[in-house]
Amino acid sequence: DAGVTQSPTHLIKTRGQQVTLRCSPKSGHDTVSWYQQALGQGPQFIFQYYEEEERQRGNFPDRFSGHQFPNYSSELNVNALLLGDSALYLCASSGPGQPNEKLFFGSGTQLSVL
Amino acid sequence: SQQGEEDPQALSIQEGENATMNCSYKTSINNLQWYRQNSGRGLVHLILIRSNEREKHSGRLRVTLDTSKKSSSLLITASRAADTASYFCATLFTDSWGKLQFGAGTQVVVTP
Numbered sequence: 001d002a003g004v005t006q007s008p009t010h011l012i013k014t015r016g017q018q019v020t021l022r023c024s025p026k027s028g029h030d031t032v033s034w035y036q037q038a039l040g041q042g043p044q045f046i047f048q049y050y051e052e053e054e055r056q057r058g059n060f061p062d063r064f065s066g067h068q069f070p071n072y073s074s075e076l077n078v079n080a081l082l083l084g085d086s087a088l089y090l091c092a093s094s095g096p097g098q099p100n101e102k103l104f105f106g107s108g109t110q111l112s113v114l
Numbered sequence: 115s116q117q118g119e120e121d122p123q124a125l126s127i128q129e130g131e132n133a134t135m136n137c138s139y140k141t142s143i144n145n146l147q148w149y150r151q152n153s154g155r156g157l158v159h160l161i162l163i164r165s166n167e168r169e170k171h172s173g174r175l176r177v178t179l180d181t182s183k184k185s186s187s188l189l190i191t192a193s194r195a196a197d198t199a200s201y202f203c204a205t206l207f208t209d210s211w212g213k214l215q216f217g218a219g220t221q222v223v224v225t226p
Contacts, residue, residue, distance in 0.1 A: 004156070033214070042117070042202050042216035043157070056212030090156065100206045100214050101145065105156035 002027065004106035006091050012112045013081050019111060021076040025093030026104045031055075032074040033103065034066060035090040043090055049074055050099060078111075086113045118146070118186075118203040118217035126223045133190040135220040137203030138183075144206045146179060147214070148188050151200045160188075160201075165208075193224045 005024045013019050025032050031050045035043035045058035049068035068074045072093075078085055088110050092103035118139045127133050137146065145164045149157040161172045163179045163186065170177050176189040190197055200219040207213070 035216070040218075042218045045213050045215055048212045058213060092157075100212060101147070101162055102159045103147075103149075103157075103214065104159070105149075107156045 004091055004093050004104050006089075006106035006109050008109060009107065010110045010112075012114065014114050015081055015083060017081050017113075018077065018079045019081060021078075021089050021091075021109045021111075023074045023076070023091030023093075023106060025072050025074070025091075026095075029093035029095050029104070030072050031094045031099040032068060032072065033092045033094070034074070034076050035092065036060075037088040037090055037108070039087075046076070048099070055099075081113045083113050086111060117215045118205045120201070120203055120217045120220045122220060123218070124221045124223075126225070127193055129194055129224055129226050131193055131224075133193050133197070133222055133224070135188050135201055135222070137186045137188070137205075137217060139203075139205050139207075140184060142208045143181070144208050146177075146186050146206075147204045148175075148177060148186075149202045149204060149216070151202065151219070152198075157202065190222075193222075195224050195226050198222060198224045 033048040034046040037043045047057045048055045052068045063079045065077045088108045090108045091106045118137045121136045147162045148160040151157045174191045179186045202216045202219045204216045
């Protein structure tokens with residue numbers, strides 16, 4: 001049983017560009033949450049998706065957007081990249097009826113903005 | 115900030131010793147969870163304690179929750195070198211359902 005998978009593992013972009021990160025949740029999970037983790041910091045909540053809709057959103061600008069597909073996989077899009085967007089982006093999934101308990105995390109996408 | 119705050123920021127111990135780290139928060143919670151992260155990669159869920167619980171155990175882990183003091187502690191007994199990692203508390207606040215928020219973490223180093 002595959003856990004949470006994220007792609008790509010590493011990405012280098014330049015300021016102003018756009019990026020799309022992808023996540024496949026653990027089998028049987030229907031809720032996907034995205035986090036941004038700067039070096040030496042804890043993960044910061046970006047948003048959570050359930051039934052293809054954004055349920056909750058953290059304090060991130062509209063440049064950050066997402067999508068969830070019918071198969072529960074998800075994408076995170078970031079437009080107009082800034083140097084400060086350089087971070088590890090983590091996807092987490094959780095099971096039916098327990099969207100905020102025992103999150104399973106992927107290994108993350110390391111984004112570097114030059 | 116509503117986020118939990120861990121204390122200490124870093125902890126260095128020898129194998130066999132116990133490691134204790136604390137988490138404080140500011141508003142009412144639904145549950146509090148602890149996660150471990152090795153080498154800046156994915157986080158692994160360790161244990162969850164609900165607001166109506168005071169103590170939980172899982173293997174060598176013991177978690178306590180004091181809602182009156184808005185604090186929690188994680189105890190790792192008989193530490194091993196493999197316990198070297200960053201440990202984060204994550205809080206689900208009652209007024210922000212869906213936002214599981216993480217603190218800055220405690221970096222634990224266990225030396226053989």
